[in-house]
Amino acid sequence: EIVLTQSPGTLSLSPGERATLSCRASQSVSSSYLAWYQQKPGQAPRLLIYGASSRATGIPDRFSGSGSGTDFTLTISRLEPEDFAVYYCQQYGSSRTFGGGTKVEIK
Amino acid sequence: QVQLQESGPGLVKPSETLSLTCTVSGGSISSYYWSWIRQPPGKGLEWIGYIYYSGSTNYNPSLKSRVTISVDTSKNQFSLKLSSVTAADTAVYYCARDYRRTTVTPGYFDLWGRGTLVTVSS
Numbered sequence: 001e002i003v004l005t006q007s008p009g010t011l012s013l014s015p016g017e018r019a020t021l022s023c024r025a026s027q028s029v030s031s032s033y034l035a036w037y038q039q040k041p042g043q044a045p046r047l048l049i050y051g052a053s054s055r056a057t058g059i060p061d062r063f064s065g066s067g068s069g070t071d072f073t074l075t076i077s078r079l080e081p082e083d084f085a086v087y088y089c090q091q092y093g094s095s096r097t098f099g100g101g102t103k104v105e106i107k
Numbered sequence: 108q109v110q111l112q113e114s115g116p117g118l119v120k121p122s123e124t125l126s127l128t129c130t131v132s133g134g135s136i137s138s139y140y141w142s143w144i145r146q147p148p149g150k151g152l153e154w155i156g157y158i159y160y161s162g163s164t165n166y167n168p169s170l171k172s173r174v175t176i177s178v179d180t181s182k183n184q185f186s187l188k189l190s191s192v193t194a195a196d197t198a199v200y201y202c203a204r205d206y207r208r209t210t211v212t213p214g215y216f217d218l219w220g221r222g223t224l225v226t227v228s229s
Contacts, residue, residue: 001168007126035215037152044201044219045152056217086151095167096142096154 002091002101012107019076021102023089028069033093036074040085109134111202111220119227124188129202136160136183139204143187145198157205158208192227199224
């Protein structure tokens, strides 16, 4: 099973700042089959990024994904108030596993 | 647009079987894969398994011995059964579309239901 480790656990930032979230895999994720999701309290997760770097339909361009192999990054270029949430990475190249999540909170 | 809605009992007794149904509306269940995912209160996400509209399945190895996922294309629904439940199975259960860009590439979850909380308690 591919284990995904997300860091940091919590990121305290102000609106307008840049957020950089990390997702590290215990073994290489084939063909960059990695996705990112955003989850707000009481809501289902929402797909942001698939294929490591492709934005899902309707996702603003301030969200970007990068990486390959075992190291992946989600970047939010300028945080908007609605971006404060928990973010999960997920690999789908070998079965499906999720990372533990990174909470982006208002500083 | 396509929407998913989970339904089923919110309370299940230990050792019994948890049963949930996901109804797909606004589109056909055919030609897609569909997954169940759960999230214990305050914790992260765990994939349970998927089913293709034809009936083929794939389960999380950690749950495989207790899970059955089935599909009813006539009702545009798919279902989850999880047997021998314990308190550790208490979670919000989500159904989701397991979207594949091609027939040979694996899928990610592009559409989600709102989730339903299932509590295991006597």
